[in-house]
Amino acid sequence: MNVLLWGVLPYVMVAVLVTGTIWRYRYDKFGWTTRSSELHESRLLRIGSPMFHFGLLVVVIGHVIGLVIPESWTTAIGLSEPAYHVQALVLGGIAGVSTLAGIAILIYRRRTTGPVFSATTRNDKLMYVVLVLAIVAGLSTTLLGVAGGEEHNYRVSVSPWFRSLFVFQPDIDAMAGSSLAFRIHTLIGMALFTIWPFTRLVHAFSAPVGYLFRPYIVYRSRSGGPAAGPPRRGWDRVGSSEPR
Amino acid sequence: MKVMAQLGMVMNxxxxxxxxxCSVTCKQAWTNRAGVEYVWFNNVETRPGQGYPRRYQDQDRWRGGWVRNRRGRLTLRAGGRVRKLLSxxxxxxxxxxxxxYEPWTYDYETLVxxxxxxxxxxxEPRSLLSGRPMAVEWSANWDDDLGGIPEQGELDPIVERIRRESxxxxxxxxxxxxxxxLPRICEHCLNPACVASxxxxxxxxxxxxxxxxxDQDRCRGWRMCVTGCPYKKIYFNHRTGKAEKCTFCYPRVEVGLPTVCSETCVGRLRYIGLFLYDADRVTEAASVEDERDLYxxxxxxxxxxxxPAVVAAAHRDGIDPEWVEAAQRSPVHKLVAQYRVALPLHPEFRTMPMVWYVPPLSPVVDRLTETGHDGESAGNxxxxxxxxxxxxxxxxxxxxxxxxxxxxRVLRTLAAMRAFMRDVTLGREIDESIPxxxxxxxxxxMEMYRLLAIAKYDERYVIPTAHVGEAHQLEELGCSLDVDGGPGMGGPFGEASGRPAPVSVETFHALRDRQTSDTVADTSASRVNLLNWDGKGRPEGLFPPRGRR
Incomplete structure (x- = not known):
């Protein structure tokens, strides 16, 4: 069972995520959008959406730091384990609560604004369920640990397992040994990434960072080639000089 | 100097x-779909009036277009790149x-x-967004013909500005x-703020x-273009989540036909033609200090x-000679740059709009005639x-x-044309002092009169085709059904996947097949190309199943 959950599923998830994204990009570029509903309602959106998205960005950075950077590194630069945990808890807690509050506002808005609700597909609803579950489970790993007083150190269980996945030698025991809350959160997270390519979440992959570096005005040719350029051989106009 | 060609329009x-x-035919051609019910690529506003969307000209509110910053450089009024990404x-x-406005239909079914x-x-009216009954309170031309102007006239941003002065x-x-x-389409600006946004x-x-x-395949629905455009001519399709806008009917102009709005204009007031412009000087021209110098x-x-220098440069920059010829005959270039009777709409937005307007003169003649004067005489x-x-x-x-x-100056020119042409028409002595x-x-x-008043079809529209200049590139057009999602597709994921195969490739294979095989044409393919089907055999799917005799 543990082998299936922590040794096989992650790779299935990655395979679905990668091939699904490629498939979606190739065959559904037209459907690749944020599907914004700001046109219908903006008052609540302007509170909820930044709260959710910026919160989520901090959460993602927190996950990357927590999972990728080994405990020994942070200790080496003089950040003790308890100190690291306090700052991670405070930052993660704030970001997590902001994310959750943001998505709560957004879901309330989606349900109560007529046009927004009628623009909501079944796909969206499924995605919202998984997304909210993932956030709630993630936040509870943080908050339960504080409330219960027994903080589970994921940096010796979850993080080594996560890193071991990349060298194809999954450290199944480490993950199986983590607390239940972490295992649930990880599973829901994997479910989220599995459905990711098939939902509107794909818009995250097209974060327009390139905008910072391109010139303002974009010119594009009608066809790929130089349409109004010199004609190909055999199409010279009457009286034009011999090509060299 | 970098010469570029620009299709432009003038409206008289x-x-x-x-x-x-124009609005109705444009809507029928482009925006009669779900998601763009509220969208009018072409709309006609009564001025004074609020316009569509309401008060779009008020850039203190909508923050469209460009502004010149303290260093004399252009920035988007709604904020630069970092600010855009943060918001x-x-x-x-x-x-x-x-x-x-909230689009609606009527519950016609109850009638039956x-x-x-x-x-x-x-x-009863039903909202096209939520399907619920709704009260119709506004639309794209609710204040048509000054409807409600005594109450709402103050809401016209221009009236507001003039009133401040007098x-x-x-x-x-x-x-x-x-x-x-004031009919409005996308301005197809030289310095488009929507593209920059x-x-x-x-x-x-x-x-x-x-x-x-x-590009519908690359639009991700970030909605910044809607804000960027000061004319509010980019619209958000709430069904597909993508931006849409006036296309200048590019499929039509590519084959030399005028846009739908122009073709169907009963007043024949639209002119389409080419401008040649210097792309290197656009930014500099858009950043002049005084707004009034922008025109x-x-x-x-x-x-x-x-x-000749321009023609040579155009040739150097790869502009087809036929396009240069078209630019020389261009009615819009004549009206804008030669007679200078057409003016840009809101040059102060600094986008260099390319749809120009000949301002209206008419009421003055009636006015003069009413007061007992000779309304058409030049002096009056x-x-x-x-x-x-x-x-x-x-x-x-x-x-x-x-x-x-x-x-x-423009109104005087138009008035001079009237007075002068009256003498010509009435067979009087021509007064050279008027022009x-x-x-x-x-x-x-008289040339200007011919263009403005007679406005012959082939003089109003001088549109070089994409095809004549590059026919060689269009040798292989492919079957019109071979588009994404069309029936003419067959790839690894079934019929509608993969890329379309050019017709000539299919013809080649079919002919080779026919010439080298003993049997009639290969009927194993899942679909039949009617262009090369020779009438032999019974390919699957071409005929309904044969009934039992």
Whole structure:
């Protein structure tokens, strides 16, 4: 069972995520959008959406730091384990609560604004369920640990397992040994990434960072080639000089 | 100097009768789909009025277009790149659907279904967004023909601005009211703020003809273009989540046909043709310090297609000789740069708009005639322009950033044309001093008359085709059904996947098949190309199943 959950599923998830994204990009570029509903309602959106998205960005950075950077590194630069945990808890807690509050506002808005609700597909609803579950489970790993007083150190269980996945030698025991809350959160997270390519979440992959570096005005040719350029051989106009 | 070609339009407002035919045909051609019910790529506004969407000209509110910053450089009014990305999760200045209007239909079914009763059944309005009954309170031309103007006239941003300077310039009392129509499409600007605002880089200006388009496959729905465009001519399709805009009917102009709005204009007031312009000077011209110099600097960017140096440079920059010829015959270049009677709409937005307007003159003639004067005489006309019913200040706010001088000059030119042509038509002695008073010759003013008043189809529309110049590239057009999702597709994921195969490839294979095999044409393919089916055999799917005899 543990082998299936922590040794096989992650790779299935990655395979679905990668091939699904490629498939979606190739065959559904037209459907690749944020599907914004700001046109219908903006008052609540302007509170909820930044709260959710910026919160989520901090959460993602927190996950990357927590999972990728080994405990020994942070200790080496003089950040003790308890100190690291306090700052991670405070930052993660704030970001997590902001994310959750943001998505709560957004879901309330989606349900109560007529046009927004009628623009909501079944796909969206499924995605919202998984997304909210993932956030709630993630936040509870943080908050339960504080409330219960027994903080589970994921940096010796979850993080080594996560890193071991990349060298194809999954450290199944480490993950199986983590607390239940972490295992649930990880599973829901994997479910989220599995459905990711098939939902509107794909818009995250097209974060327009390139905008910072391109010139303002974009010119594009009608066809790929130089349409109004010199004609190909055999199409010279009457009286034009011999090509060299 | 980098020469580029730009398709442009001129609208002669004197001829617009406000019939909305252009809007309706455009809607039928482009936006009669779910998701763009509220969208009018072409709309006709009554001025004074709020416009569509409401008060779109008020850039303090909507923050569209460019501004010149303290260092003399252009920046987007809604904020630069970093600010755009930081506000991407909720665009702070996106118009709400109610700023356009909530689209509706009528519950026609009750007319047929209603049970027998004492009252006539009524088709009630139903929102096209939520499907619920709704009260119709606004639409794209709710204030058409000054509807509601005594109450709402103050909401016209231009009226507001003029009133600030002088209380009695604009009056809405019935006897003193004025109005004219302003048809609007996308301006296909030389310095488009929408393109600059698009984070995905999905919006682009076509190199060949300057048409501004949205790549539907690359648009990610960040909605910044809607804010960026000061004319609010980019619309958000709430069904597909993508931006859409006027396409200048590119499939039509590519084959030399005028846009749908122009083709169907009953007043024949639209002109389509090419401009040649210097792409290197656009930014500089758009950043001149004084807003009132923008009209002139925009004219300076345009190049004279008859100038041999320009022709040589155009050739060097790869512009087809036929396009240069078309630019030389271009009616829009004549009206804008030669006769200088067409003015840009809101040059102060600094986007270098390429749809130009001949300001309206008509009411002045009636006015003069009513007061017992000879309304068509040059002397009277010239004198009356300052006392026009449509205040010059109003036109100046629309077309020249508030500078009355160019507007007065245009109106004088139009008045001179009228007075001069009356003498010609009535067989009187021609008075050369009339055209001379506006700096034109008799010949020139008669040419202008021909273009503005006679407006022959092939003189109004001088549209070089994409095809003549590059026919060699269109040798292989492919079957019209071979588009994404069309039936003519077959790839690894079934019929509608993969890329379309060119028709000639199929023909080649079919012919080789027929010539080298013993049996009749191969019928194993899942579909039949009718272009090369020779009538032999019974390919599967071509005929209905044969009944038992």
């Amino acid at each position: 407002l004197d001829k617009c009768i406000g019939c909305h035919t 991407i999760f909720a665009n702070p200045v996106l118009p709400n659907i109610r700023d356009y 279904d209603a049970p027998l009763g004492d009252d006539f059944p009524v088709a 209380e009695d310039k604009v009056r809405f009392e019935y006897e003193q009211a004025f109005m004219f129509y 698009c984070p995905s880089g999905a919006m682009y200006k076509r190199v060949e003809d300057g048409i501004v388009l949205v 002139q600097s925009q004219l300076d960017v345009l190049l004279d297609p008859h100038d 006309l010239f004198g009356a322009i300052d006392a026009l019913r449509i205040p010059v200040e109003y036109l100046a706010e629309l077309f020249t950033a508030g500078d009355p001088e160019p507007v007065t 001379a008073a506006v700096g034109m010759g008799a010949e020139e003013i």
